[in-house]
Amino acid sequence: MTFINYASREINCKIVYYGPGLCGKTTNLQYIYDSTAPQAKGKLISLATETDRTLFFDFMPLELGTVRGFKTRFHLYTVPGQVYYDASRKLILKGVDGVVFVADSQEERMDANIESLYNLEENLQSQGYNLLDLPYVLQLNKRDLPNVIPTDELSAELARKGEPVFEATASQGVGVFDTLKAVAKQVLTELRKG
Amino acid sequence: MVETTVIIHEQQFQRIKNVLARLCVECAARVVFLVDRDGQPIAFHGDIGDMDTTSFSSLAAGNVAATTSMAKLIGEDVFPAVVHEGERESIFISVIGRSLLVVVFDERSTLGLVKLRTKKASHEVSSIFDDVMRDSHNGRLNENSFFAEITDEDIDSLFS
Numbered sequence: 233m234t235f236i237n238y239a240s241r242e243i244n245c246k247i248v249y250y251g252p253g254l255c256g257k258t259t260n261l262q263y264i265y266d267s268t269a270p271q272a273k274g275k276l277i278s279l280a281t282e283t284d285r286t287l288f289f290d291f292m293p294l295e296l297g298t299v300r301g302f303k304t305r306f307h308l309y310t311v312p313g314q315v316y317y318d319a320s321r322k323l324i325l326k327g328v329d330g331v332v333f334v335a336d337s338q339e340e341r342m343d344a345n346i347e348s349l350y351n352l353e354e355n356l357q358s359q360g361y362n363l364l365d366l367p368y369v370l371q372l373n374k375r376d377l378p379n380v381i382p383t384d385e386l387s388a389e390l391a392r393k394g395e396p397v398f399e400a401t402a403s404q405g406v407g408v409f410d411t412l413k414a415v416a417k418q419v420l421t422e423l424r425k426g
Numbered sequence: 427m428v429e430t431t432v433i434i435h436e437q438q439f440q441r442i443k444n445v446l447a448r449l450c451v452e453c454a455a456r457v458v459f460l461v462d463r464d465g466q467p468i469a470f471h472g473d474i475g476d477m478d479t480t481s482f483s484s485l486a487a488g489n490v491a492a493t494t495s496m497a498k499l500i501g502e503d504v505f506p507a508v509v510h511e512g513e514r515e516s517i518f519i520s521v522i523g524r525s526l527l528v529v530v531f532d533e534r535s536t537l538g539l540v541k542l543r544t545k546k547a548s549h550e551v552s553s554i555f556d557d558v559m560r561d562s563h564n565g566r567l568n569e570n571s572f573f574a575e576i577t578d579e580d581i582d583s584l585f586s
Contacts, residue, residue, distance in 0.1 A: 234431040235466040236573075239439035244466045274480045279488075288488060291465075293480040296584045299576055304584060307465065307484065323491040327464025413585045420584075423431065424576045 233327040234423055242303045245419050246327055247412075250352045251334035252344035253313030256373040258290050259402040260334060261308055264412060265292055267405065272296075286312040289324050296416065306416055313348065322355050330367035330419040331356075332411055334402075335390055337372050337380035342389070349390060367418030368395045371411045376401040432462070433562045438554055439469065445550045446471035449527075453543040454535040456515065459528040460551060461486050468525065486528050490521060509537065522548045525555050 235244040249257040258278065265276040272295045279288035290310040295303060311321040325331075333352060335345045353363050372386050387397050396414040400407025434442075442460055450458045450472045457472030459479070465487035467479055490508060497505045508519040518540045520527040527548055529540050 233462075233464060235462060235468075236431060236433045237439060237468070238434060239436040246464060246466075275478050277481050277485065288492070291481065291484045291488075293484075299580050299584065305480075307480070319495055320492075323488070323495065326491065327462070327466075416584070417581055420576065420581045423573055425574075 234329055234419070236302070240303075241301055242305060243299070243423070244305050244307060245329040245416075245423075246307045246309065247330045247332065247415055247419065248324055248328045249308070249310040249332045249334055250321075250348065251313060251373075252336060252341060252348040253285070253315075255313060255334045255336040255341070255345075255348075256400075256402040257310035257313065257334050258286055260332070260371075260373075260400075260408050260411070261290050261292055261310055263402055263405045263408045264294065264308065267409075268294060285314065286310055287317070288312065288320050299420065304420070306412075306419075308412075315347070315351075318351065318355070321351070322358060325355055325359050325361070328356075328359075328361070328366070329422070330369075330415040331363070332369050332371055332415050333390070334371045334373050334400075335386065337374045337383075337386060338377055339379050339381055342381060342386075345390060349392075353392075364393050367415055367422055368393070369411055369415040369418070370395050370397045371400050371402075371407060372397065373400045373402050373407075375399045375406070376404070431562060432466075432558065434468065434558055435561070438558050438561075441554050442469045442551065443471060445547050445554070449529070449543055449547040452547075453529060453531065453540045455529045455531040455540065457530045459483065459486070459526075459530075461526045461528055463487055463490065463521075463524045463526060472530070482528075486517075486519060486526055490519060490526055494521075507541070511537070518544065520544045520548050522552050523555060524559070525551060527551055 251257050274293040276292045278290045281287045292308050294306045309324050311324050356363050398407045398411045402408050446458045459470040460468040461483040465484040467483035493505050493508050506521050510517040515532050518529045
C-alpha cells in the first residue's frame with residue numbers, strides 16, 4: 233500500500249522479492265545495496281539464520297529521487313524461500329505494491345520455481361490481492377550457470393500475464409537494476425492511475 | 427490494488443506530531459514513533475541520535491506481525507502491546523488498528539507510566555488515523571492530487 237505524506241512530501245512504496253530457496257533474492261538486494269550511493273539508501277537489514285539463509289526477511293530502503301517535489305522511497309523486502317517459512321512469507325506480502333519473482337534458471341530447480349510461484353499466487357490471494365492486478369516482474373536468474381533452461385522455455389512456463397521478463401546473473405549485477413526499474417516504474421504508473 | 431493508497435495531509439500530520447510530542451514528554455521517553463503496520467514510518471518525536479528510523483519502523487512492524495501470528499496460534503486475536511526490556515533502553519509497542527505507537531524509553535521512565543500515558547494517546551491516534559483512512563478511501567483529497575499528472579518522463583527521470 234503506497235503511503236503518501238503531503239507534510240514531509242514523501243511517497244513510500246513496498247516491493248517484495250519472491251522466489252524459491254537459494255534463487256538469489258538476497259543477492260539482488262545485496263547488489264543494489266553495494267551499488268547505491270550512501271545517501272540514497274538506509275541499512276540493509278537481514279534477519280537470517282546462522283547459515284545466512286533468510287529467516288524472516290531482508291529489508292533495505294532506497295531513495296530514487298523526486299517526482300514533482302515528492303521524495304520517492306522504495307522499501308525492498310525479500311521473503312525466505314524455504315517451503316517451511318510460509319507464515320513469514322504471508323506476513324511480508326501485507327501492504328505490497330509490487331512483486332519481483334526471482335526464478336532459478338537451473339534445470340533441477342524448475343519444480344521449485346513452479347511451487348514457489350503457485351505459493352505466491354496463493355499467498356497473495358489470502359491477503360486479498362490478485363497477481364494479475366499487481367505490478368509484477370519476472371527475473372530469470374543464474375543465467376551464467378551451465379545447466380540452465382532456455383529463456384523462452386522458462387518464460388513460457390513461468391510468465392503469468394505478459395509481465396516484463398529479465399535475464400539476470402544477480403551475483404554479478406547483470407539484470408538487477410533493469411528488474412528493479414521495471415517494477416518501480418509499474419508501481420509509480422499505478423499510482424498515477426489512482 | 428486492494429487497499430487504497432494512504433494519504434496523510436499536512437493538518438493530519440501536524441495533529442499526529444502534536445500527540446507524539448505530548449506523549450514523549452508525559453512518559454519521559456527518549457523517542458516516540460508512529461508506524462504503519464506494514465512497516466512504513468509515519469512520524470516521530472524525540473531524540474533519534476543516529477538511529478535508522480526507516481529500518482526501525484520496518485522491524486517494529488515485522489515484530490508485531492510475528493507476535494500477532496503467534497497470538498493466533500494460541501487462540502488469541504492479537505497481543506495489543508509488545509514490550510522489550512533492555513538493560514538501559516526499552517521498547518513499548520501499542521497496536522492501534524492499522525498503526526503502531528512505539529515508545530523508546532530508559533531508566534528515567536517506567537513501564538507502568540509508559541503504558542498509562544500511551545493508552546490515553548492511543549485514543550487520539552486512533553481518531554486521527556480514522557480520519558486519514560476515511561479521507562484516503564473517499565479519495566476526497568484526490569481533487570488536490572497532482573499524481574494523475576505524473577508523466578512518463580517524470581518516472582523515467584528517476585532512473586536516468
